[in-house]
Amino acid sequence: MNIGEVAKAAGLPVKTIRYYEEIGLVRPTRSENGYRVFAEADLHKLNFLGRSRALGFSIGDCRALLALYEDETRSSSEVREIAERHLANIEGKIADLQSLRDTLAHLVASCAGDARPDCPILDNLSGD
Amino acid sequence: MNIGEVAKAAGLPVKTIRYYEEIGLVRPTRSENGYRVFAEADLHKLNFLGRSRALGFSIGDCRALLALYEDETRSSSEVREIAERHLANIEGKIADLQSLRDTLAHLVASCAGDARPDCPILDNLSGD
DNA sequence: CCTTGACCTTCCAGTTACTGGAACCTTTAT
DNA sequence: ATAAAGGTTCCAGTAACTGGAAGGTCAAGG
Known part of the structure; x- marks a missing residue:
């Protein structure tokens, strides 16, 4: 081929x-x-x-x-070890992302998103 | 400084x-x-x-x-748009990772992880 | 005065796993 | 004869830094 x-x-x-x-x-x-x-x-x-x-x-x-x-x-344990490490890694990433998501979701919810300049998102990023 | x-x-x-x-x-x-x-x-x-x-x-x-x-x-809407896009992005990533995690968790659970060579993880990767 | 160590500078290379593109060759079909 | 489709190599770029080399600057101590 x-x-x-x-x-x-x-x-x-x-x-x-x-x-x-x-x-x-x-x-x-x-x-x-x-x-x-x-x-x-x-x-x-x-x-x-x-x-x-x-x-x-x-x-x-x-x-x-x-x-x-x-x-x-x-031995299947060698394979399993690799997969387990990868799985743990992914679970760590999920946890990190979920925490980010929660923070972001709060910020987005708190922002009017209209024509005015006041923005809690920027307030947060700039250190409140 | x-x-x-x-x-x-x-x-x-x-x-x-x-x-x-x-x-x-x-x-x-x-x-x-x-x-x-x-x-x-x-x-x-x-x-x-x-x-x-x-x-x-x-x-x-x-x-x-x-x-x-x-x-x-x-306008705060400009800020909010960026944050919303990012949030959606993160949620997509979380969903992807969760799906990976589920698959991997099943595979890991199905593998004896002992000294024998039989391994459902490899079986799966090689196309069953 | 000299040295030592902590800072600072620039520049180059490497990271991950490809992806795009240029320049060019081969095969197949019209 | 030629054009399209497929193949080849090589170089550069992606994201956001990070490490390291070679070298200049500054404050403190002997």
Whole structure:
């Protein structure tokens, strides 16, 4: 398969796949004309990467997950650890954002949002 | 005030303040030796920026908010619009992260996390 | 007077994970 | 013959800083 075909099949942009090759996540061969040639295994890897990224795993995590996936002697605890760390991370982000949201919601609610210049939002930002 | 002093007062890293000058958010004068000199108004601005950034506003939004803050003829609706857009943005992010979290939590819960290689997390990533 | 240490300066590179674009080559269809 | 569609490489840009190198300035101590 050429890159366009594999991109469509994996649901990833062509550019992204080239980038993944550049950082060593996939290693397509090359045909005589210099075009990348992807095997089924490469497509499988790209699907794996697409799903991992969609779950928010960093490229580093994806690399580790892929290595574990290909390591028959892995222990599931290694995988789980990565996922747990990521989960904790996400929960932290959610908490941060919720706190931001609450603050912002209060500020927005307190602001008339009309033609007058008085604005509790600006008052708050400027230190009350 | 020199940059170190104002940094401490505003609770921002020195590097950040230099960066803010570079992108035109503050315009300290210079003393004869080339050192930046910050007035009270600059400190006030930096505090404003610090609070805005802490609420998650982008630099672009911060610039707009600062301009509105300094514009006596503003209407509070302009401020409120920026805040509302930001709030909606954050709510979108929260929803995305919550969905990720739910998926991840299920996956983590389904994985034994022991010495064996069987792993529902990897199964899921590889397309079941 | 000299040195030491704390500040200050500028400039360059790196971070994350791509994305856009230019310049150019290959293949396929008309 | 040519034009469209697809491929190639390489460079630059994104957001908002952050780290580090090389070097100037200033106040205090011996």
